[in-house]
Amino acid sequence: xxxxxxxxxxxxxxxxxxxxxxxxxxxxxxxxxxxxxxxxxxxxxxxxxxxxxxxxxxxxxxxxxxxxxxxxxxxxxxxxxxxxxxxxxxxxxxxx
Amino acid sequence: xxxxxxxxxxxxxxxxxxxxxxxxxxxxxxxxxxxxxxxxxxxxxxxxxxxxxxxxxxxxxxxxxxxxxxxxxxxxxxxxxxxxxxxxxxxxxxx
Numbered sequence: 001x002x003x004x005x006x007x008x009x010x011x012x013x014x015x016x017x018x019x020x021x022x023x024x025x026x027x028x029x030x031x032x033x034x035x036x037x038x039x040x041x042x043x044x045x046x047x048x049x050x051x052x053x054x055x056x057x058x059x060x061x062x063x064x065x066x067x068x069x070x071x072x073x074x075x076x077x078x079x080x081x082x083x084x085x086x087x088x089x090x091x092x093x094x095x096x
Numbered sequence: 097x098x099x100x101x102x103x104x105x106x107x108x109x110x111x112x113x114x115x116x117x118x119x120x121x122x123x124x125x126x127x128x129x130x131x132x133x134x135x136x137x138x139x140x141x142x143x144x145x146x147x148x149x150x151x152x153x154x155x156x157x158x159x160x161x162x163x164x165x166x167x168x169x170x171x172x173x174x175x176x177x178x179x180x181x182x183x184x185x186x187x188x189x190x191x
Contacts, residue, residue: 001138001140001171001172003106031136032122032136037135046112047110047111047112048110056106056108056111056138058169058170061156062156062157062169062171063171065167065168065169065170066114066169067113067114069169077169079111079112079115079169080110080111080115080120081110081111082106082108083108084106085107085122086105086106086107087103087104088102088103088104088147088148
């Protein structure tokens with residue numbers, strides 16, 4: 001799983017039936033320190049995340065294990081809204 | 097499966113029901129000399145691991161198997177705490 005920042009939304013009227021009612025968001029993966037890392041991906045939101053929030057993203061077939069994404073053709077799901085990230089070494093603690 | 101060091105924690109109050117009550121750890125993967133290599137990622141704790149410990153983690157769909165019969169949406173889980181790791185030095189190839 002990785003941390004990501006929500007960049008925006010995607011609207012797709014015509015899509016797989018099992019994606020009906022799913023909110024699709026574009027997320028930018030983050031390094032634990034908070035910097036951008038990697039390329040943005042589209043993920044299904046299962047927790048009601050909003051713009052600019054830091055979220056927890058699960059990828060691969062595990063993304064299908066939430067109630068909302070069960071049996072849906074998805075490979076990335078937002079499964080948590082992050083309150084804090086604490087890093088032991090370097091002594092940093094950040095709340096985002 | 098691979099080895100990693102626990103370097104931090106993530107707190108997320110609002111999360112999928114399957115993750116409720118689960119501890120989220122920040123892991124830094126280790127190479128064969130137990131030095132940190134690669135970027136850190138988040139895993140769900142299945143064994144009660146704590147700060148700075150060296151652990152065994154599993155990635156992919158199998159990560160969720162650590163919590164069966166519960167359905168936990170995770171692609172990385174800590175499934176062991178390492179007591180000791182002994183690595184044999186690579187042999188010098190003969191003539």
